[in-house]
Every structure is written in structure tokens, then in C-alpha cells.
Amino acid sequence: MNFDFSDDQKLLQQTAKDFLEEHSPLSLCREVLESDAPYSQSLWKGAAELGWLGTAVPEEYGGAGFGYLELAVVAEEVGRALAPIPFSTSVYLATEALLLAGSDEQKKRLLPKLVSGESIGTAAFTEKAGQNGVESVEARVDGGKLSGSKLPVPDGEAADVAVVAAQGGKGLSLYLVSLTGDAVEREAVRSLDPSRPAARISFEGAPAELLGTEGDGAALAGRVLDRAAVLLAFEQLGGTQRAFDLTREFALQRYAFGRPIASFQAIKHRFADLWCEIELARSNCYYGAWALSNEDDELAEAACIARLQASRAFDLTAVEMLEFYGGVGYTWEYDCHMFYRRAKSTSVVLGNPASWREKLISRLEADRAA
Amino acid sequence: MDFNDTPEEAAFRAEVRAWLEANAELRGPEDGGGVDLGELVDDETLSAAKAWQKKKADAGWACIRWPKEYGGRGATAIQGVIWNQEESKFKTALNIFGIGHGMCGPTVMTHGTPEQKERWIPKLLSGEEVWCQLFSEPSAGSDLAGLRSTAVRDGDDWIINGQKIWTTGAQFCDWGILVVRSDPNAVKHAGLSYFVVDMHSPGIEIKPIVQINGGTGFNEVFFDDVRIPDANRLSEVGNGWAVAITTLMNERASIGSGGGRAGIGDLLRLAQEVELNGAPAIEDSGVRQKLADFYVRSKAVQYTGNRTVSALSQGKTPGPEASLGKLVGAVLIQEIAAYGIELQGAAGVLNDHDNTAHEGSWQERYLGIPGLRVAGGTDEVLRNIIAERVLGLPPEARVDKGIAFKDIPTGPPSK
Numbered sequence: 001m002n003f004d005f006s007d008d009q010k011l012l013q014q015t016a017k018d019f020l021e022e023h024s025p026l027s028l029c030r031e032v033l034e035s036d037a038p039y040s041q042s043l044w045k046g047a048a049e050l051g052w053l054g055t056a057v058p059e060e061y062g063g064a065g066f067g068y069l070e071l072a073v074v075a076e077e078v079g080r081a082l083a084p085i086p087f088s089t090s091v092y093l094a095t096e097a098l099l100l101a102g103s104d105e106q107k108k109r110l111l112p113k114l115v116s117g118e119s120i121g122t123a124a125f126t127e128k129a130g131q132n133g134v135e136s137v138e139a140r141v142d143g144g145k146l147s148g149s150k151l152p153v154p155d156g157e158a159a160d161v162a163v164v165a166a167q168g169g170k171g172l173s174l175y176l177v178s179l180t181g182d183a184v185e186r187e188a189v190r191s192l193d194p195s196r197p198a199a200r201i202s203f204e205g206a207p208a209e210l211l212g213t214e215g216d217g218a219a220l221a222g223r224v225l226d227r228a229a230v231l232l233a234f235e236q237l238g239g240t241q242r243a244f245d246l247t248r249e250f251a252l253q254r255y256a257f258g259r260p261i262a263s264f265q266a267i268k269h270r271f272a273d274l275w276c277e278i279e280l281a282r283s284n285c286y287y288g289a290w291a292l293s294n295e296d297d298e299l300a301e302a303a304c305i306a307r308l309q310a311s312r313a314f315d316l317t318a319v320e321m322l323e324f325y326g327g328v329g330y331t332w333e334y335d336c337h338m339f340y341r342r343a344k345s346t347s348v349v350l351g352n353p354a355s356w357r358e359k360l361i362s363r364l365e366a367d368r369a370a
Numbered sequence: 371m372d373f374n375d376t377p378e379e380a381a382f383r384a385e386v387r388a389w390l391e392a393n394a395e396l397r398g399p400e401d402g403g404g405v406d407l408g409e410l411v412d413d414e415t416l417s418a419a420k421a422w423q424k425k426k427a428d429a430g431w432a433c434i435r436w437p438k439e440y441g442g443r444g445a446t447a448i449q450g451v452i453w454n455q456e457e458s459k460f461k462t463a464l465n466i467f468g469i470g471h472g473m474c475g476p477t478v479m480t481h482g483t484p485e486q487k488e489r490w491i492p493k494l495l496s497g498e499e500v501w502c503q504l505f506s507e508p509s510a511g512s513d514l515a516g517l518r519s520t521a522v523r524d525g526d527d528w529i530i531n532g533q534k535i536w537t538t539g540a541q542f543c544d545w546g547i548l549v550v551r552s553d554p555n556a557v558k559h560a561g562l563s564y565f566v567v568d569m570h571s572p573g574i575e576i577k578p579i580v581q582i583n584g585g586t587g588f589n590e591v592f593f594d595d596v597r598i599p600d601a602n603r604l605s606e607v608g609n610g611w612a613v614a615i616t617t618l619m620n621e622r623a624s625i626g627s628g629g630g631r632a633g634i635g636d637l638l639r640l641a642q643e644v645e646l647n648g649a650p651a652i653e654d655s656g657v658r659q660k661l662a663d664f665y666v667r668s669k670a671v672q673y674t675g676n677r678t679v680s681a682l683s684q685g686k687t688p689g690p691e692a693s694l695g696k697l698v699g700a701v702l703i704q705e706i707a708a709y710g711i712e713l714q715g716a717a718g719v720l721n722d723h724d725n726t727a728h729e730g731s732w733q734e735r736y737l738g739i740p741g742l743r744v745a746g747g748t749d750e751v752l753r754n755i756i757a758e759r760v761l762g763l764p765p766e767a768r769v770d771k772g773i774a775f776k777d778i779p780t781g782p783p784s785k
């Protein structure tokens with residue numbers, strides 16, 4: 001058994017870490033958070049030049065032809081840096097949807113641009129509060145024209161192409177839709193984490209091209225979300241570890257009652273508990289990466305447990321971070337709120353924990369019945 | 371990243387498997403087991419346990435990680451894990467050697483003289499002699515170094531007086547590892563010495579303690595002028611604490627390696643069998659949410675164990691990180707057991723083999739688990755270990771440092 005990344009993968013991770021330490025300090029995340037810009041163009045360009053956007057894309061479509069284990073370690077670093085780029089949406093959602101269901105022609109036409117960063121993709125599934133995936137979608141495609149409104153669309157302002165869930169002649173299906181045409185109206189909406197903003201997008205007869213089989217939208221969206229869940233879990237893991245490390249350093253140098261606050265048992269024990277949560281998340285993430293890289297049947301379950309535990313660890317750590325910093329933790333000036341925002345935002349963006357718990361139990365029941 | 375065995379590991383597993391299949395029966399899904407709740411060990415159980423150990427020893431499959439010269443096979447850490455994984459799939463006798471093989475043996479091998487190892491290790495390995503751990507005292511549990519039993523030198527012997535408590539298995543053991551205070555004037559940790567004591571010595575009185583589940587796994591052990599030859603001392607006089615640390619490190623490694631037995635599979639089965647509000651409980655969304663959380667955590671503990679195995683397989687030694695398995699695992703087992711009772715509705719009040727779902731195993735588990743959270747380091751002690759030794763946070767502020775042991779403040783004696 002070797003439940004660990006290889007030396008080459010660790011080297012790739014270190015390279016990504018070094019690059020991001022130089023080019024994506026927390027001040028970059030703050031810059032995007034405080035400005036109207038939806039993402040950092042310079043960092044996006046850098047990520048593309050390093051080949052990250054096509055890490056798991058076959059070479060024939062312009063990618064690096066590595067696998068998901070490589071993409072997972074890059075994702076962890078992107079998360080650790082709180083990188084303000086549409087990496088998760090364009091790479092884990094749009095690119096993966098194309099790889100899963102695109103025709104050869106669609107892949108040849110779209111993937112090279114997504115890999116080079118020239119094009120940014122997203123997924124437009126939900127329409128209103130309470131939705132977690134493609135359930136109760138009202139948008140329609142008639143005669144190749146899409147009508148309806150999507151909210152929130154992650155990176156909806158930055159993206160130029162979207163994988164849209166809509167009702168077609170044979171039921172729910174996924175479509176590829178260009179976001180730059182006339183029949184598309186985009187509206188920036190304020191987001192909980194403005195370094196990873198979302199938009200509202202309305203379509204009034206926008207040209208829509210079928211992705212995959214008509215009527216197969218729910219199953220396909222489910223598979224896309226499973227893949228994205230594992231990869232996003234690695235981002236969450238990286239963000240959690242960063243928040244934890246910063247908080248530990250802070251607690252060691254902040255004194256109260258004549259001693260470092262890190263020496264109070266109430267604080268130490270909560271650090272110990274958070275550390276356990278993070279290790280548990282890491283274990284489930286590794287399992288997810290393994291299942292993803294093996295195209296394994298177990299991915300359906302692995303995605304759930306990776307996403308749920310990574311969300312939990314990030315949420316708990318970010319909440320404690322603000323508490324352990326004391327008053328300064330609540331200021332705009334300190335970085336704590338960037339983690340607090342990122343944690344909550346990532347725990348719901350692909351569907352909330354309750355929806356993933358439900359998915360997990362349904363899948364276990366199906367397994368047991370089989 | 372690979373969940374599968376390497377070719378060498380697979381070959382070893384096949385060898386292990388072949389021997390087990392020839393000598394034991396495979397465990398069925400209904401056979402349960404796994405969590406030792408400190409049942410009373412009667413004569414029959416005891417001889418069955420010894421017989422199984424002897425069988426393994428004769429075939430060279432006992433304590434396989436121990437050196438060949440003592441009857442082991444000098445196996446690697448990963449081979450040890452493979453053996454444990456495979457053995458646990460078979461119906462075997464109750465393991466009464468956990469403390470002896472997990473803690474006492476390694477301590478003797480680390481600190482013993484060649485004569486001591488020669489005397490004790492082979493019979494410990496073969497199961498002919500059973501060992502217990504005489505560490506805790508009424509006023510020294512988490513704060514083990516606060517122990518008060520005394521050792522006074524008398525010629526070639528030491529004379530021991532005092533009381534030990536919570537000694538698992540003392541009633542049927544032949545030898546015990548014992549930490550006592552040999553110098554009350556020294557500072558706390560410096561005044562301790564470490565012995566191996568013959569449990570059949572005159573002056574030892576053993577009184578079973580009844581646990582909350584009615585079992586009597588542990589005991590009070592009283593020492594009244596018990597003589598131990600100096601030849602049974604491990605390491606120097608006054609170095610007992612260092613030896614005790616060796617024992618505790620091994621305890622953590624052996625307790626931490628369990629995992630994965632939280633009972634989530636049984637809980638899913640139960641939720642399908644019982645009803646809630648007139649429909650199968652598994653259909654209730656509240657139940658589903660709860661089951662999912664338990665499942666995520668059970669798997670996380672299991673996969674964390676796999677990461678430890680990977681580290682072992684790469685030749686690394688697990689350190690204080692291994693505390694995670696027991697800290698998270700014990701709480702999880704307890705929560706799952708409590709929920710197992712709740713799912714039974716009002717019938718959860720029962721604890722009767724014939725009239726309770728799953729033969730009352732949920733109630734039994736519920737009553738057994740609190741001991742696991744305390745034994746081998748309480749939750750709080752494990753959190754301190756993680757905070758200080760893994761995360762490098764400052765140690766506890768202490769009031770017992772640098773003064774003679776007799777001057778350290780204490781509470782009233784416990785009843």
C-alpha cells in the first residue's frame with residue numbers, strides 16, 4: 001500500500017507552492033477582493049503558462065497529459081494561496097464537463113483555448129436559493145435557443161463559455177453556451193467572497209449546443225460535480241492548512257496574562273481538535289484523488305466524503321481563526337476574513353453539505369441494494 | 371498513490387492467509403466482535419487464548435515483528451500490519467496478550483539485560499506467561515509520575531508497598547510491569563524505578579473492580595511487603611520514568627492501530643430494519659444526515675490509518691500523530707453506539723440478548739466505550755500530546771516542577 005503522492009507529484013506541488021508564494025501572496029487576494037476586477041489577470045496568465053489549466057487534459061487537446069493526482073496537488077496549492085483566479089470553475093467544472101461528454105470536435109475546438117487560458121469556462125446550473133445542483137431547473141432550450149436565468153454563476157463575469165443545465169426536448173440536458181453573444185445579459189452580483197465572485201446571467205434565445213446525450217443532463221451534471229468536488233476539496237484542504245498555520249503562529253506570539261495565548265489549554269485543545277479535522281480531511285481527499293485517478297466506481301462515494309470533511313475542516317478552522325485572533329481578527333485590515341469568506345463560499349458553491357450527505361446515503365443504499 | 375499491496379506485500383499476505391485458513395475459521399458478517407469491552411475472562415477463555423497463541427508460536431506466527439532469536443520472525447512494520455489485518459478476519463480466541471505483547475515485551479527488549487530478555491521474552495511470546503501493566507494508582511492516572519507506591523532496598527531485594535489500580539487482567543497474569551517510587555526526596559520524575567514483578571509473589575492481593583457494564587476486566591492490586599529481586603529491575607535505579615515512557619509510546623502505537631471498527635455498517639443495517647414515524651428509519655432525512663456524518667468520519671479514521679500504514683511501509687516510525695486514531699475513534703464509536711440505541715425508539719431502554727435489536731450489542735457497546743476514552747490516555751491527555759508534541763505549542767504551566775515529591779500539593783484521598 002502506498003497511500004501517498006509520489007516524489008514527482010510532490011515536486012510538482014513544491015514548484016506550484018513556490019510560484020504562488022511569489023506571485024499570489026495574500027495581498028493579491030485582497031486586491032481582487034477590494035476591487036471590481038473579478039480575478040487577477042496576471043496570475044491567470046502565469047497559471048496558464050505553467051500548464052496548470054491543462055494538467056489533466058490529454059496532449060492532443062493542448063494539455064499536459066498528466067493525471068488527476070497532479071491536478072490535485074496543484075489544487076491544494078491554489079487553495080493554500082487563496083488564489084483569486086477562476087481555476088476551480090474553468091478547470092474542474094467546464095474543462096471536466098467537456099472531457100467527460102464533449103464530442104471530439106467540441107474538445108478540439110474548445111479545450112485548447114481553455115488550457116491556454118484564452119477562454120474561461122464555468123457551469124451555470126442553479127437558478128434560485130435552495131438549489132444545489134440541477135434539480136428543478138426551469139431554463140429551456142427550444143430549437144437550439146436557450147432562455148432562462150441562472151444565479152449564481154461562479155465566475156460568471158470572467159467566463160466566456162458556460163456549461164448550462166436546461167430542459168430540452170428529451171428532458172434535462174447540458175449545453176455549451178457562449179457568454180459573449182447579444183442574447184446573453186450578465187450582471188455582477190455582490191458575493192460573500194468577492195475574490196471568487198459570482199454573477200447572474202440571463203439568456204434570451206442564446207445559441208446553445210448540446211453537450212453529451214440529450215436528456216442525460218442530471219447524470220452528467222452529477223458526474224461533473226463529483227469530479228469538481230474532489231478537486232475543490234484539495235483547494236479547501238490547502239486553504240484550511242494555511243489558516244491553521246497562520247493562526248498557530250499568531251497564537252504563539254500573542255501574549256495575555258504573561259504567557260502566549262497558545263499555552264492556554266482551552267486554545268491548545270481546540271488546536272488539537274482542528275489538527276485532527278484537517279488530517280481526517282486530508283485522508284478523505286487522498287482517497288478521492290485515488291478514486292478520481294482510477295476512474296473508479298468508488299468515486300461517487302469518495303467525492304462525498306472528501307467534500308464533506310474538507311468543508312467541515314475549513315469551516316471550523318476559519319471560524320476558530322477569527323476567534324483566536326481576538327479583536328484584530330474582526331478587522332478588514334487583517335486577513336482572517338478572507339479565509340472565513342472562502343471557507344463558507346466553497347462549502348456551498350457545489351451544493352451545500354446537506355445535499356452531499358443526502359447524495360452519500362442514497363449512493364450507499366444503491367450499493368447495498370446491488 | 372496505490373491502495374494495493376506491492377508484489378512483496380501481496381506474497382506475504384498470501385502466505386499469512388494460507389496459514390490462517392488452514393488453522394482458523396473465517397469470521398462471518400454476523401460474528402461482530404472487535405471491540406474488547408473487558409468481559410470477564412473465565413478459565414475456558416483463558417486456555418483457548420493460550421492455545422491459539424501457542425499454535426501461532428509453534429508455527430512461527432507469534433509476535434512476528436520480534437527478533438528471530440526470541441521466536442519472532444523479524445518482520446517489517448508493514449508485515450505486522452498485514453498479519454493483524456488478516457488475523458482479524460478470522461474467528462480466533464480473545465486476545466488477552468495485548469498489553470504483554472504491545473507494551474511489556476517491547477519495553478523489556480529495549481531496556482532489559484540479555485539475561486532478562488532470555489528469561490521473559492520467549493514465554494511471553496508463546497503465551498505461556500501472561501503480563502499486565504501496574505502503572506496507575508488511586509492518585510496517579512493521567513499524572514502517572516505522581517505515583518506513591520514505594521520500593522525500599524533490602525540486600526538483593528526491593529520491598530514494595532502500596533496500591534495499584536485499574537490493572538487489566540491482573541487476576542490471571544503471571545508477570546507485571548511495575549513503576550514505583552524509590553526516592554521520595556527526589557523531584558517527582560527522578561524518584562521512580564521500574565521492575566518486573568512475579569504476580570504470584572506473597573503479599574500481592576488482587577481485588578476485581580466491577581465496571582459499569584458489569585464486566586471485571588480490571589482490578590485493584592495491593593502490595594504488602596512484596597519482595598522483588600534486584601535482578602528484576604529494568605534500567606538504573608531512578609530511571610523508571612524513562613522506561614515508563616517507552617511503555618507508553620508502545621501503548622499509543624498499539625491502541626492507535628485499531629480504528630475502522632466504529633460500527634457504521636451495523637448502524638446502516640439497523641436504520642433499514644427499524645421504523646421511525648411509521649416508515650423505515652433510513653427514509654427519514656434527519657436520520658440520513660446523521661448517518662452520513664458518521665460515515666464520513668468512520669472512513670476518515672480508516673483512511674488516516676491507511677496513511678499511517680503507508681508511512682510504515684516507507685520505513686517511517688509513527689510518532690505522537692498516532693494519538694488521532696484513539697482520540698477521534700473512541701468518541702465516534704460512542705456517538706454511533708448512542709445513536710444505535712436512539713434508533714430503537716422506546717425499545718432502546720432494553721438490554722436483553724433475546725428481546726433487543728442486534729442482540730443488545732448497541733447497549734453493550736454504549737456501556738463499554740467510556741472505558742476506551744479513559745484507558746491509555748484520556749481525551750484531554752491526548753489533546754495535550756497533539757498540541758505539544760505534534761504542533762509544538764507551549765507545555766502546561768506546572769506547579770509540581772523542581773520541588774521534592776513529598777512537598778507537591780495533593781487532594782484528599784479518593785474513596
Ligand SMILES: Cc1cc2nc3c(=O)[nH]c(=O)nc-3n(C[C@H](O)[C@H](O)[C@H](O)COP(=O)(O)OP(=O)(O)OC[C@H]3O[C@@H](n4cnc5c(N)ncnc54)[C@H](O)[C@@H]3O)c2cc1C
Nearest residue numbers: 503504505506510511512536537538741744745746748750
Ligand atoms: C478500561 C480501563 C483499563 C485500564 N487498564 C489499565 C491497566 O491495565 N494498567 C494501568 O496502569 N492503568 C489502566 N487504566 C488506567 C488509565 O490509564 C487511567 O484511568 C487514565 O490514565 C486516567 O487516569 P485517572 O483514572 O486517574 O483519571 P485522572 O487522571 O484523575 O483524570 C480525571 C479527569 O481529569 C482530566 N485531566 C487530568 N489531567 C489533565 C490535564 N493535564 N489537562 C486536562 N485534563 C486533565 C482527565 O482527562 C480526566 O477527564 C485503565 C483504565 C480503564 C478505564
